[in-house]
Amino acid sequence: MEHDRLFMGGGWAVPHSTARIPVTSPRSEQPIGSAPEADAEDVDTAVSAARAAFDAPEGWAHWEPARRAEALNGFADALEARSSRIARQVTAQNGMPVTISESVEGRAPAFLLRHAAELSTRAPLERVQERADGTGSTLIRQEPVGVVGAIAPWNFPQSLAAFKYAFALAAGCTVVLKPSPETVLDSVLLADAAMEAGLPAGVMNIVFGGTEAGSALVAHRDVDKIGFTGSTAVGRVIAESCARLLRPVTLELGGKSAAVLLDDVDVEAVVHSPAFSAMTMFSSGQTCWASTRILAPRSRYEESVEALASMMDGLVVGDPFDPRTQIGPMVSEKHRTRVESYIRKGVEEGARLVTGGGRPRHMDTGWYVEPTLFADVDNGSAIAQEEIFGPVLCVIPYEDDAGAVRLADDSSYGLSGSVWTGDTDRGIALARRVRTGVFSVNGKRTDLGAPFGGEKNSGLGRELGAEGLASYRRLQSIYV
Numbered sequence: 020m021e022h023d024r025l026f027m028g029g030g031w032a033v034p035h036s037t038a039r040i041p042v043t044s045p046r047s048e049q050p051i052g053s054a055p056e057a058d059a060e061d062v063d064t065a066v067s068a069a070r071a072a073f074d075a076p077e078g079w080a081h082w083e084p085a086r087r088a089e090a091l092n093g094f095a096d097a098l099e100a101r102s103s104r105i106a107r108q109v110t111a112q113n114g115m116p117v118t119i120s121e122s123v124e125g126r127a128p129a130f131l132l133r134h135a136a137e138l139s140t141r142a143p144l145e146r147v148q149e150r151a152d153g154t155g156s157t158l159i160r161q162e163p164v165g166v167v168g169a170i171a172p173w174n175f176p177q178s179l180a181a182f183k184y185a186f187a188l189a190a191g192c193t194v195v196l197k198p199s200p201e202t203v204l205d206s207v208l209l210a211d212a213a214m215e216a217g218l219p220a221g222v223m224n225i226v227f228g229g230t231e232a233g234s235a236l237v238a239h240r241d242v243d244k245i246g247f248t249g250s251t252a253v254g255r256v257i258a259e260s261c262a263r264l265l266r267p268v269t270l271e272l273g274g275k276s277a278a279v280l281l282d283d284v285d286v287e288a289v290v291h292s293p294a295f296s297a298m299t300m301f302s303s304g305q306t307c308w309a310s311t312r313i314l315a316p317r318s319r320y321e322e323s324v325e326a327l328a329s330m331m332d333g334l335v336v337g338d339p340f341d342p343r344t345q346i347g348p349m350v351s352e353k354h355r356t357r358v359e360s361y362i363r364k365g366v367e368e369g370a371r372l373v374t375g376g377g378r379p380r381h382m383d384t385g386w387y388v389e390p391t392l393f394a395d396v397d398n399g400s401a402i403a404q405e406e407i408f409g410p411v412l413c414v415i416p417y418e419d420d421a422g423a424v425r426l427a428d429d430s431s432y433g434l435s436g437s438v439w440t441g442d443t444d445r446g447i448a449l450a451r452r453v454r455t456g457v458f459s460v461n462g463k464r465t466d467l468g469a470p471f472g473g474e475k476n477s478g479l480g481r482e483l484g485a486e487g488l489a490s491y492r493r494l495q496s497i498y499v
């Protein structure tokens with residue numbers, strides 16, 4: 020797909036920039052399309068359109084929530100009509116196994132639009148309460164925060180964009196979305212859906228671009244809030260800009276989560292369950308919340324290592340368009356090089372390479388890495404502390420539940436984690452003690468209706484749910 024416009028002010032506009040973003044298939048290593056690369060001037064045009072739409076006296080921000088909800092349901096219908104094409108475009112660009120792109124990338128955005136729309140109509144936006152000193156009343160109001168800059172990564176480009184725009188739009192904000200350069204082509208379909216749904220001009224804008232466009236958006240004087248998902252390093256740069264501007268920001272960053280196998284589990288059955296491989300290896304390990312540090316009880320350590328090795332060996336590595344495939348390629352050659360450098364580092368650090376470590380022999384093109392398992396890993400080593408973002412797991416022994424909690428928390432990240440046990444209450448008790456934003460008991464995956472986000476180097480603030488919606492509103496108290 021060769022695309023030559025940016026989506027701004029309600030239609031496809033000719034960009035100021037003449038630079039282009041080439042997109043390459045991680046499966047065939049061949050070019051599959053390109054899109055314009057916005058510069059700061061293009062970002063300014065998009066933000067101006069969003070500002071004008073937000074400031075319009077009878078515009079989107081002033082519509083009744085129910086009227087906006089109707090428009091967002093129409094947007095969801097238009098996305099659903101394109102669901103399969105969107106999913107396949109995501110797979111073509113980032114190599115996500117098609118069963119995942121169809122179930123997540125093709126479906127979550129429409130679900131989130133409907134859900135955020137419904138949430139936004141639930142509670143009144145104004146309330147009157149008695150003053151604390153009893154001398155009168157105060158009117159407390161909620162308003163949309165304004166123009167939102169939304170910046171998304173390549174690993175779940177559609178759903179992580181929707182984590183932001185669905186809630187921002189439902190709150191009455193207008194949006195400028197900047198997708199990641201690796202995955203720009205699926206956003207063409209997103210823009211088409213917004214147009215077909217008849218969203219007012221400037222309410223939703225999409226600029227394709229990289230660092231220049233991203234930093235211009237973060238620093239633009241007319242942007243009122245930034246929603247970002249991506250790496251911790253870039254998140255820190257964005258946080259610094261937002262701090263100087265005193266601009267609210269939500270940051271969803273990296274992770275290095277633990278999967279705790281409690282000593283009461285049937286290790287063989289748990290490790291071979293689809294829920295366990297999904298929790299640890301979802302989308303070829305290129306998933307922020309994946310549990311990639313496996314904490315196994317010392318008493319059942321060797322049994323756990325063996326079961327994990329046979330699970331990893333059994334994963335189907337192949338063409339991401341083949342519905343049997345569980346592990347696709349890494350998104351780019353550069354990213355594969357990074358994953359492989361961690362595998363080398365693991366060996367150098369003295370961890371035991373149990374299986375994998377190379378490139379799959381049956382895939383001679385495509386940026387593949389074999390599912391790789393390290394045992395006897397020191398939790399302080401690089402492969403246990405740093406985000407690898409590929410099909411690489413570490414196994415670390417622990418002595419008792421308290422020791423497992425200590426190891427789970429001995430990380431600069433705090434996004435997610437999982438516990439596997441025959442006793443749900445024991446699992447919940449352990450989850451309560453770990454400092455992460457989300458946690459799964461026996462493989463339950465992300466609840467799109469609950470707040471999602473991380474602690475420590477994994478981020479700031481929460482997306483999704485009523486709390487996510489509230490982050491796109493500002494409060495005013497009028498003392499009467």
Ligand code: NAD
Binds near residue numbers: 251256
């Ligand atoms: P990245 O940080 O390289 O890029 C993310 C986005 O930021 C891209 O759109 C990029 O163009 C843009 N960007 C880069 N530099 C910028 C700058 N200076 N100013 C503004 N924007 C800039 O991340 P990535 O490689 O696309 O994604 C992978 C990372 O995302 C992993 O670390 C992963 O853990 C994280 N992630 C986190 C979550 C979460 O919810 N916590 C979810 C998915 C991915």
